[in-house]
Amino acid sequence: MNQQFSYDIAHLIGATVLMAGFSLLYQRRLFAVLNSFAFQALALAAAAAWQAHVQDAPHLYFTAAIALLFKAIAVPFALHWLVERLGIHRAVETALSIGWTMIVGVALVALSIMLVLPVTAAAAALTRESLALAMSVVLLGMLMMITRRNAVTQVVGFMALENGLILAAVSAKGMPLVVEISIAFSVLVAMTLFGIFFFRIRERFDSLDVAYLESYRGDRS
């Protein structure tokens, strides 16, 4: 197996993660968002596994396993269950229309490619393009957090952002496992927090729209 082939596969999987990021932005239904997220996590797990194979770094298999079990299976199921259990409105409420979001997303991808490719001119080709892809995924995750009103979609955006970070982490050679574990744990903590958060919002306001929180801020005159 020559090097070029391994690069191509790595880029293919990375691009799949990115496409899943766009697909997250495109969905109009909450369950579809969750499915897209599961798909993205699956692609991430594949990327990590492929890197583990190519770099001959067995600890990355562990990362792939975390991504697969935790992000691609546990989290989407948990959120699915939450949405059903709470009877949340199933449509995605957008702050910026889907079309515009896609255009901005494309611009962000262009920006990150423009930015990363010259900066990492000295680095290995594999790292360079994967970093550009990872950064695009991060930016798209942030974009999702901003342009979607519903708290569930914000959580998903946040975790998509984490996916981007992990993609960057596995693409760089020699990244120690400690980092991935800490990232996974931070997602876990965020998940727990947001879970509690949902229940509280649900209890108080019968809605998950974060705008309802704002009337409770003491400093608002």
Add this chain to the structure above:
Amino acid sequence: MLIAGALLSLPLLALFAVLAGGRHSGHSITYAGCFVAAIALLAGGLTYLGGHDASPRLVLPLGLPWLKAHFRIDNLSALFMLMINLGAAAASAFAVGYSRHLPQRRRVTPFYPLFLLAMNLVLMADDAFTFLVSWEFMSLASWLMVVSDHTEEENRRAGNVYLIMAAFGTFCLLPAFGLMAGPGGDFTFDAMRIKDLGLMGGFLVALLAILGAGSKAGLVPLHAWLPLAHPAAPSHVSALMSGVMTKVALYGMIRILLDLHGTLSWHWGAGLMLVGGITAVMGVLYAVLQDDLKTLLAYSTVENIGVAVIGLGLAIAFKGDGQTELAALALVASLYHMANHSVFKTLLFLGAGAVISATGHRSLTVLGGLLKRMPWTGTTFLVGAAAISALPPLNGFVSEWLILQSLFKGPAMPHWAMKFGVPVVAAFLALAAALAATCFVRAYGIAFLGRPRSTDAAQATEVSFGMRLSMVVLAVLCVVLGVIPVTVTDALSHAVQPLTGTQFAVSADLGWPWLSPVSATRGAYSGTILVMFGLALFAITIFAVHRLGTQAIRRADPWDCGHPEDIPQTQYTSQSFAQPLRRAFGHTIFKARETVVMPEPGDDAPATHKVTMFDPIWSGLYAPLGRVIGWIADHVNRLQYLTVRGYLLMMFLTLVFMLLVVAVRQQL
């Protein structure tokens, strides 16, 4: 040892003042202790003056763990220690008696020793960290005393403005020192002296130092806080702030510009000189129109700082041009004026304090005739007023004369800007000196001469012995510093030599009593001989009048001084005395307008005379600035009420913007 002991005793005195609570004796003992400490520091400073260049350095493990506190007393520090502790000793001695009359003394006394401590530490600091901490400590200690009488709206406003301006000053000095320390972060002054600042760094350091130290010293247009804050404090503190703390500010300016900065071009000197000239004229113009005795004195401080800064600017210009001998002359003149000002301004503020404690008033409108009731205060105040008006043979004359003499050497500079600029500044200085004389004729004449304008003034009694003593000592010093000018300039030249590189030698031409900065044939002055001659003339005149004049006794009505009616209202008031000047200068500068409001026909109310003035610097610079800051604050305030998504959006946009900047820079 002596100095360390005195410095350590000051915080203990502050603690003692807190413990003493409201008892009179506790406050008196604290001030007496401050007096002893100031005398000790004065003696300590004297031992260092005229010492060697390699003054001992002291490094103490104080402050931040990786930055030790460095202390060093060189000639310049020693000289300023003399000025400061002299004023401090006099003010402390005065306060022993004066603090009895202060209702808010429990809020003043504990901070007084700390204020002294901070000022002395600024002078001794040998690294930027110690310097700035002491500087800020000095500001805060004095601020606490300014707002000690916080029940009055006026004082609260003074405190606010003072705090803002003090913060502004430190805000300027901080990056100035940071630039001098460089990225390595070596904050000792020794390292800063060696460091080359480069073109941009040198420019910024000089600008920031002038702004930072200048705002503390009260250079126009940064003076706005000074006439508010100095009079708001109790008089012994006003004396310290006006007479002494402004000198600490000038010390900071000299230390940075002439010592640490190293290479300043003559442009800075020229600019500083012009600012000094404008400060002098504006300060005295404000002063001459004031009705409040202490505000008048505070504005007069602005004027004198301007005069000293003219000398300082000239010294920098000469030094930048390589004419070190003339630079030494100008700097000696400037330092001489600072020393003089610290003596007579302290004296005048203490005199004002004596007037306030005797009458309870500080408005000239209700004073009058105090000389008869308070002969000691009146006489010493007269000496101070004459000295500040630059009358020979007192000290104020010598220093202003020296500054004028060095200005006359200005055309020796090769630059046309200086050739033309120097005479303009000399004209400013002459105008300021003349207006200062008017100002103090008015202040003294209205307050101490004539008839009392109120019952409080009529029933005033002389102040206690300790207060009188400190004023008398200062008045004697005013005379002494004026009579032996050469001794003073010799002492000053020790401090000047390391800064300008040349020993100042004026008395070489004509021998000891003659001060002849320019040449032996023109521009020579000897206070000593003048006084001896004057005394001789006085004796001869008295002898002639008594021996040669007629001995016959004549009886006649005494001259009624132009107001035959025996009511105080017929005298000049403080406003009417200032009217000619208000019309001549105030009309354009302060937009002073006088209107007479006539009563309606048939109405028997008196006609009233109304004067409206407005402060061009306050309404032209400070008020718009305040409005702009308020506007920005109002609009930035909205950021506190964004939604969660709004904050996320802001972070996102910031990130994208910064990424764009990086991306664009790469393409270039």
